[in-house]
Amino acid sequence: MIRTEPRRTLRHPRNRASEALQSNDRFDALVRDRDTLRAEVADMRKSLEEIQSKHHAEMKALQGRLDDAENKKEHAESQFQKLLERVNTIKSQLGERLREDAEELAQARSKIDELEEENTSIKDQYQAKCGELEQLSEDRRNMSQELSTLRDRTNLSQQNWLKEKEELLEQENYLQSEFEQAKEAMHNWEVLAMEERSIRETLEVKVVDLEEQLASVKDAYEKASTERDSQVAAIDGLQRALQEIQTARKQELRELVENSDAQLEELKQSLQEATKKALDAEKSLQDAQGELERVRPFEKEVKEKNLLIGKLRHEAVTLNDHLTKALRFLKKGKPEDNVDRHIVTNHLLHFLALDRSDPKKFQILQLIAALLGWTDGYSVSRLVWRYEISYVMRLSVCDIRHMRLRFTASYSAASILLKLHKFRPVVVSGPSGTGKSTLLKRLFADYPNTFGFSISHTTRSPRAGEQDGREYYFTTKEDFLDLVSKNGFIEHAQFGGNYYGTSVQAVKNIAEQGRICILDIEMEGVKQVKRTDLNARFLFLAPPSVEELERRLRGRNTETEESLKKRLAQAKNELEYAKEPGAHDRVVVNDDLEKAYAELRDFIVDGDKFGAQQ
Numbered sequence: 293m294i295r296t297e298p299r300r301t302l303r304h305p306r307n308r309a310s311e312a313l314q315s316n317d318r319f320d321a322l323v324r325d326r327d328t329l330r331a332e333v334a335d336m337r338k339s340l341e342e343i344q345s346k347h348h349a350e351m352k353a354l355q356g357r358l359d360d361a362e363n364k365k366e367h368a369e370s371q372f373q374k375l376l377e378r379v380n381t382i383k384s385q386l387g388e389r390l391r392e393d394a395e396e397l398a399q400a401r402s403k404i405d406e407l408e409e410e411n412t413s414i415k416d417q418y419q420a421k422c423g424e425l426e427q428l429s430e431d432r433r434n435m436s437q438e439l440s441t442l443r444d445r446t447n448l449s450q451q452n453w454l455k456e457k458e459e460l461l462e463q464e465n466y467l468q469s470e471f472e473q474a475k476e477a478m479h480n481w482e483v484l485a486m487e488e489r490s491i492r493e494t495l496e497v498k499v500v501d502l503e504e505q506l507a508s509v510k511d512a513y514e515k516a517s518t519e520r521d522s523q524v525a526a527i528d529g530l531q532r533a534l535q536e537i538q539t540a541r542k543q544e545l546r547e548l549v550e551n552s553d554a555q556l557e558e559l560k561q562s563l564q565e566a567t568k569k570a571l572d573a574e575k576s577l578q579d580a581q582g583e584l585e586r587v588r589p590f591e592k593e594v595k596e597k598n599l600l601i602g603k604l605r606h607e608a609v610t611l612n613d614h615l616t617k618a619l620r621f622l623k624k625g626k627p628e629d630n631v632d633r634h635i636v637t638n639h640l641l642h643f644l645a646l647d648r649s650d651p652k653k654f655q656i657l658q659l660i661a662a663l664l665g666w667t668d669g670y671s672v673s674r675l676v677w678r679y680e681i682s683y684v685m686r687l688s689v690c691d692i693r694h695m696r697l698r699f700t701a702s703y704s705a706a707s708i709l710l711k712l713h714k715f716r717p718v719v720v721s722g723p724s725g726t727g728k729s730t731l732l733k734r735l736f737a738d739y740p741n742t743f744g745f746s747i748s749h750t751t752r753s754p755r756a757g758e759q760d761g762r763e764y765y766f767t768t769k770e771d772f773l774d775l776v777s778k779n780g781f782i783e784h785a786q787f788g789g790n791y792y793g794t795s796v797q798a799v800k801n802i803a804e805q806g807r808i809c810i811l812d813i814e815m816e817g818v819k820q821v822k823r824t825d826l827n828a829r830f831l832f833l834a835p836p837s838v839e840e841l842e843r844r845l846r847g848r849n850t851e852t853e854e855s856l857k858k859r860l861a862q863a864k865n866e867l868e869y870a871k872e873p874g875a876h877d878r879v880v881v882n883d884d885l886e887k888a889y890a891e892l893r894d895f896i897v898d899g900d901k902f903g904a905q906q
């Protein structure tokens with residue numbers, strides 16, 4: 293609306309009447325203008341009042357929403373505090389329990405070791421005593437044999453002597469009877485001499501002869517008697533000697549038997565004691581085994597908890613590292629440095645294009661702040677805080693949970709990748725029979741608790757005593773085939789209607805446990821590992837020649853003619869593949885076992901770095 297100011301100018305008197313008329317008209321017009329203005333003012337007031345009341349209502353609604361949000365925030369904070377308290381109490385309780393269990397386990401182990409040592413020493417003693425017992429029985433048997441031969445010989449000589457004695461006695465009797473006859477004859481002759489003197493003279497010669505005969509017979513008799521006496525004395529001496537020998541032998545034997553009986557008794561006693569001790573040891577071994585069985589689940593729990601603690605520690609260290617890097621990066625930026633406007637514009641466009649709920653938006657904001665050199669920590673944190681608060685206040689609880697899950701998943705994936713940089717798996721491949729198992733067995737013995745084999749998946753049902761995640765990861769056929777379709781296996785095969793396979797995740801699990809996973813696989817498996825993010829190192833073990841390989845396979849006595857042919861054909865393929873550049877990081881020829889082991893160990897151990905990357 294155009295309004296004109298009333299003009300205040302001096303007019304000529306002739307025009308006064310007409311001017312009065314004009315001024316009346318103008319006055320009327322002015323009155324009209326004023327009225328319209330008043331109406332307009334009233335309208336505006338009305339609309340102002342309406343706006344004010346609307347604004348008031350909007351303010352009220354906003355205040356209500358703000359109050360709600362604050363309540364929710366307070367509630368979430370109190371829940372978070374409670375959870376934190378619970379986590380702390382669980383941590384302290386678990387720590388206590390873990391320490392106690394570890395102590396108990398160590399005691400049980402040392403007890404088992406002691407008992408086992410005792411058991412072996414008792415067994416050794418028992419075996420030594422058995423050997424001694426056998427030796428003694430052998431001695432006894434030999435002596436009994438000797439004694440019986442001696443007895444036989446004594447009996448024989450005794451019989452001979454008795455026979456001779458009888459013969460001498462017979463001779464003596466015969467001489468005695470002859471002497472008696474001669475005496476009688478002499479008597480007859482003396483009677484006859486009395487009667488017949490004449491015959492006497494003739495007979496005297498006979499008498500002399502007879503006397504001579506008698507004398508000689510007497511001599512013979514005396515000789516025989518002395519001989520008999522000496523022989524009797526010899527027999528007596530012999531008998532005495534024999535008796536002495538017999539008594540000495542008997543005494544010796546008695547002593548021997550007594551000694552061996554005593555030794556036998558002692559051995560029996562020590563055997564009984566040893567058996568008792570062995571029984572006691574077995575009982576305490578069983579107790580210890582029972583104890584071990586009881587402790588085993590705790591051991592697993594302890595391991596899991598330790599793992600968890602390790603993971604948490606590692607996460608804390610990584611986060612700290614990231615924070616330090618971010619701070620350093622923020623501190624380094626200078627506003628006067630050349631800022632690439634193109635990059636900033638791109639980031640800004642990206643920021644605007646992203647959905648509000650996308651967490652990347654926050655990261656881009658941080659990046660822009662760093663690029664523009666907003667080194668003032670306070671203003672950056674205020675900006676970030678304001679953005680965060682305004683963003684978080686628009687999120688529902690469900691969104692927050694979802695975000696946390698997404699963060700945890702991506703964080704654990706990143707954590708595994710970090711672990712795979714430190715604990716890099718080693719793929720040891722090579723034709724069957726080159727000596728992989730022989731060398732790896734030695735390496736594991738030299739470096740205990742350093743390496744691990746991945747646990748395989750299987751679709752077969754668990755057997756008694758088997759545990760999921762210990763002997764195998766037991767899975768269904770559907771899940772197994774699903775994982776196959778997602779390239780989740782390094783190697784897989786079917787035996788007797790069941791599937792078996794080595795999964796990529798199983799290898800990652802070994803790195804998660806802080807061990808180097810050793811994969812003893814074939815060429816196709818090697819290629820598959822290269823397609824994964826396992827960050828593995830590759831060693832190829834080659835035989836000195838195909839002929840030597842065949843000799844070793846035959847020497848192992850594990851192959852049929854058919855399987856041998858198959859293995860040799862496969863060996864040729866593997867040797868061809870190994871010639872391709874970059875197929876393996878190291879090729880070791882196993883011609884000399886010591887040399888090959890040194891090369892394999894040097895590559896895997898890598899000066900105690902085990903191939904770790906920064």
Ligand SMILES: Nc1ncnc2c1ncn2[C@@H]1O[C@H](COP(=O)(O)OP(=O)(O)OP(=O)(O)O)[C@@H](O)[C@H]1O
Binds near residue numbers: 722882
């Ligand atoms: N340097 C060597 N010299 C002579 N014999 C060897 C040597 N290395 C290994 N062997 C022998 O070769 C045979 C095969 O070795 P081994 O079983 O370790 O092979 P492998 O590569 O593990 O076979 P597979 O892949 O079939 O299990 C064994 O009998 C082993 O004793």
